Amino acid sequence: MFPCQRTPALRLTRREMLTRCAGGFGALALSALFRPPALASDRPLLRPNQLAPRPPHYPAKVRNIIFLYMDGGPSQVDTFDPKPRLTAENGRPFGLKMEPTQFNNIGMTLGSPWPFKPFGQSGIPVSSLFPCVAECVDDLAVIRSMTSEFSEHTSANYFLHTGSGLQGRPSIGAWLGYGLGTENANLPGFVVLNGGLIPPGGLDNFNSGFLPATYQGSIFIPGTEPVANIRPTEATTDLQIRKLALMSKLDRRFAARAGSLDQVESSILNAELAFRMQTAVPELMATSGESDLVKKMYGFEAPMPQTRIFAQQCLQARRLVQRGVRFVELTCPSTGGDRWDQHGKLTEGHENNARAVDQPIAGLLRDLKATGLWETTLVVWAGEFGRTPFAQGKDGRDHNPFGFTIWLAGGGIKGGTIHGATDDYGYKAVDQPVTIHDLHATMLHLLGLDHTKLTFRYSGRDMRLTDVHGEIIQAILS
């Protein structure tokens, strides 16, 4: 049915099958139960075909990606792209031709309320919104000439996540699962750590589209049941194991009778994986084993509750990549305003959002270095678009896909770099514009995948994450 399914599956002979299952589910599952917490270095117990690790197209720079998704669109001119001209012309009519905007409520030129200062050896300027991230600035490659094609959240979100503004395409995390498989058979390969907000466009930002459902993002939510149906129905493990043991016997006979081993066998394997996930997932989410010092670095003790939520997410992100989860996306916690989407009350909204994520992000960057994961992990910080340098109404900024800032850090990235530039007003990218397709091509490249070769035949076309576009952003690579 799919190319990946067409590859010869692990074809067990009937005899091997029967031998293998003769021990029954209980024995297998119980042994799993007594295993130490699954770490990336452990040999996974099972590798269902679609998830089996596959080699990249060429040697990879990194193994995992952590995507810090800044829902709503942070303002470039208030964070990483200082524009003195805006301050100079604050309150005056805007000096450039303006494109149509989402709210069509265009105000005057709006200078940034936050001062900028150069940091680190590189001297990259960062506004006072990000005091902690500023200290890591020598590790960042700041792209100031990012562009998108959509002014509406939902289309822009789909575009950022799936390379298409339309609903229903596979998310980049799903493409990676399809291209590379997963390193940890006890966990999904694409995890979304939900801080409380689901971006416009909903769960389809994380879906597998036309790729098999195996690759869709698993949403982990805070609380006692991070994954849907992860808590056993049964009061005790014993009760469940006995059920599963009887089930296994039924399945064994059915597989023999039905005559199609592949399908039924992988279905049985999935049941076993599901059983193990019941242990692996709660273990993963529990951060009790981490030192207080580390937790403090992430912001576990920060005064703002949203900072503490995002600190949890960042620490869990590190634990996930440590366990070989390929693509981890973090969504923002709700700070009461409307994400980073400050159509009004820019000062209050951006300050709350920045305070929620600044310390945890810096903590994550430091911890990745401390735990030796830096070289094998790519961190991407991006919103779906930026904001207009002119005001919306009096004190807001509208959506701006024509030029905005994102940054990358970690393995394969040349830290302390600024790439591209916007015009004097920070409105449109004028030097070395970068597209979302370029970003995707670069992300795949760092994982050893050629974006023009990672294809899936659907509806008569070899579909690509980057469609027919995308150039690797060589200038930011180390």
Place this chain on the structure above:
Amino acid sequence: MRCPSAGSPRRILVAATLCAVAVSTALANSAEFFENKIRPILAEKCFKCHSAGAKDLKGNLLLDSRAGLLKGGETGPAIVAGRPEQSLLITVINDQDPDTAMPPKKAGGALPPGVRADFAAWIQAGAPWPESTTTVSKSPQQFDLAQRKADHWCWQPPALHRTPTVKNTRWARTLSDGFLLAKLEEAGLMPALPADRGTLLRRVTFDLTGLPPSAADLARFLADDTPNALESVVDRLLASPQFGERWARHWLDLIRYAESRGHESDFLIPNAWQYRDYVVRAFNNDVPYHDFVKEHIAGDLLPARLHTSTGANESVLGTGFWFFNEEVHSPVDLRQDELDRIDNRVDVMTKSFLGLTVACARCHDHKFDAISQKDYYALTGFLISSSQRLIRFETIEQESRAAVELARLRAEINPALLKAVATALHPALAQPSISVLSEARCALATTAVTAAPLPEHIVWADYTRPGADPFIQDGAAFGPAPTPVGFIFPGSSAGNPIAAIASHHTARRDETWKDLVSKGEKDHGLKGIQRSGQTLRTREGTLASGKIWYLVRGAGSAYAVVNSHLMVAGPLHGKVVTTWQDTGSWQWVAHNLSSYPGQRAHLEVMPAGSGDFEVAMIIESPERPALPAGYIPVAIPTADEALAALLIETHAKMASGDLGADTPTATIASWLIHSLDLLCPPGSPARLELAKTTQPLIERHHAIAQSFQRESHIATAMFDGTGADEFLLKRGSQKLPLAPVPRRFLEAIAGPTPLAPANTSGRKELAEIIGSTANPLTSRVIVNRVWHHLFGKGIVPTVDNFGALGQAPSHPELLDTLAVRFATEQRGSLKTFIRELVLSSAYAMSSRPNRANPSDADPDNTLLHHMNLKRLEGEAIRDAILAVAGTLNSKMGGVSVPVHLTAFMTGRGKPTSGPLDGDNRRSLYLSIRRNFLSPMMLVFDMPIPFSTMGRRNQSNVPAQSLMLMNDPFVFAQAVRWAERLPTDLPSDKKLEGMYLAAFARPPGPEEMAEANAFIREQASHLAASLDDPRVWADLAHVLFNAKEFIYLN
């Protein structure tokens, strides 16, 4: 590159460049100049996309040789030697629009002015290219439609093939058996043995109804040893209403059925479920497939197929499928949004009905199939020519009939009514008294207003003369034609036999239609305007100044449908809807659409409330128009004698039975009618006589006026317009429009002749071609889909793509023969076709290969030597759980049950959560909100509704096991099942009953022992008796989790 004729700023730039040219021509004629100034730029900026070495040659344009430049690409020659001002190359390097300019942003964007001047100079000098190799180095790959058509099987008309001769004639029961067996025998393979009877019954019951067989069904079938036992089962299943529910779900996968529009706020698609129920009824009633297809494309334009018991218009409901696409929340660029929406509609239509990927030809000719880019835009024209409405499908037929009958009756009785009223008025008007004259003066006299001519304007609709403009409406409220001056609306009582007299030639809402009630979900965002059954629609046009003026009387609303934008939500486009109050007289209502200059639009106008409502004309003008002559109040003479003469004259016209067609007379007559009580008091002999004379006429009128239901449900449907052709958009970009492409079907099938007649979309003609039994694809595609559902794999495995990139048919002659017979002999009856397939030997095969075959024979089962194992769909799994647990609610149709929301389902537009058990309804009836799809359906591969998905994924993920193991719904049903078990039965009997229910087979002896042991262990663990329902619920839960439960073998 871009059309050189566009845009004036560019011309200025070219001129500026030419000045530079004059200086440098001599120099430019040297080899050094070329090697230093031209070739390096070409190599650096252009060769990546425009040279023989290009990885992906763009625009079929080669810039690596002089010949290539002269020959040019898709848009013609790149240069005209010696004529820089005519050279496209110069135009594009001077283009200021970064989206169309060359070199593109990627290659560094615009060239410095000096370099541009160099190129102009070089061309001026004749574009010398000092090199001998001037041949075009690589011939660009040509799109040859005829060749592609000739080369690929799917374009050839299917033919009937003779059933091949086979050895095992006993096995070959049906036509398809013969074709299959012939290939098996040729390959030396034996078909699998027949499946055992329980397996077969389970298979056919799920395949035809999506539900497991009941214990009674199973017992009856096993006891029936007559040769036609299976036939009776199949006939029973085909006749059951669950058949339609099952096959409707397959269909919904094709047309990306959804009940909300997704995107940011997931607004409702109003009354989508009416379409779902229409599909269920169509399958249950076995509507001929080709008719069903036509109804989808143009059910609003074809003769209506009526619901057999309610008389509702069924066929129009089919057109709802067009609108199940995603809709964007407040798009900044309406035109781009439209192009994307229409792309999806073309995609779904061509994949579903034709198995073709026509939407791949949006930006360029199809890379592999005989589908040109022109084909794509020829089809999109049908869609921009039509729009959405919420139709009163239950009463539309009654209403249209009533409107026609009323018009006929009025023509007959109106003169008599007029005469009768004239007779009644005679005593008062033979010699009008002073008091009558003073009443008339008081009512009719006005201050004089001078009429002014209309400013320069564009006419969008003109209802002031017969036939001035196409008269298009939703419903029948405005009658079969505009209302002429002097037209009489009969009243509802004989004492007042005339209700109104039209004083202008207008589109006027008929008195009879004032009390419509439309039930169902309304359009989101249209500010509550009441469109259904009472909307006038203008022609399609292009907005100029965008200042629209409606000449109207009465309270109303207007909706400007700009680029077919429908979901009027969010900050940007609220201005497309406007509403106004009744001022008691004629007025110009302004509608400011100046933010949409140059955009395609049509306007819809409708009354608000039940007062008089008429529309004279709709124009566009930057200036506010004054009321034209005839629309300002009539100036009547005030002197007694003159006024009396006028009343007498009017009365005489009434007495003649014909008022004529002038506004002053009609205005006075209208006053006379409304002053009847004054002029002919109730109870007077004349008034009594009037009632007596008109009584029978008014009764006849009343009977027709009451002949249609005022209350109707509404459903999303197509609304046909006057027709518009779409431009061929170069590279699919709205910024690069070439010539319009006249509407037609695919050239490879229907030739290049345009289809669309004047003043309609032409969908009707399109429907006739796509739904034709002669179409080479329509029948093949559907028989293959049915085959796929019954055998687990299509004869063409890529069921939605019969093109060159699809898989070839495994049994081409069989496919063709089935297609031809389906279209002719079987008259498109899906039930007949399905019946034939499930009664074949092939369908009855076991899923285990025959032991006589080598174990590695035909591993992909291409030749169908055994039945394919099929995983049940999410819907069938959930329905089976309900059926087996005995909780299934068999209620059919209606509004969907909201999905039960889990903690994971959040986001904008979050609906109210539904019950955990979904009211125990079949899964078909769970709501399908794009952003809040049922987790259980999703995990078991229900397609995300974005395009046609004729072959679902059959994924295998741990989430499926987690769902069955730990989802509260599944366990709750296990408990319900256990509670239903008769307590007085011995364990063995209980077990047998449960296995029969779950798997359509009894447990084997070992299974019995294992299950009994399990029961004992669980009981002891729970310290419960062996009868304890908790113990049995655990067993029920295990059976739900067994793979056998979710697979069909």
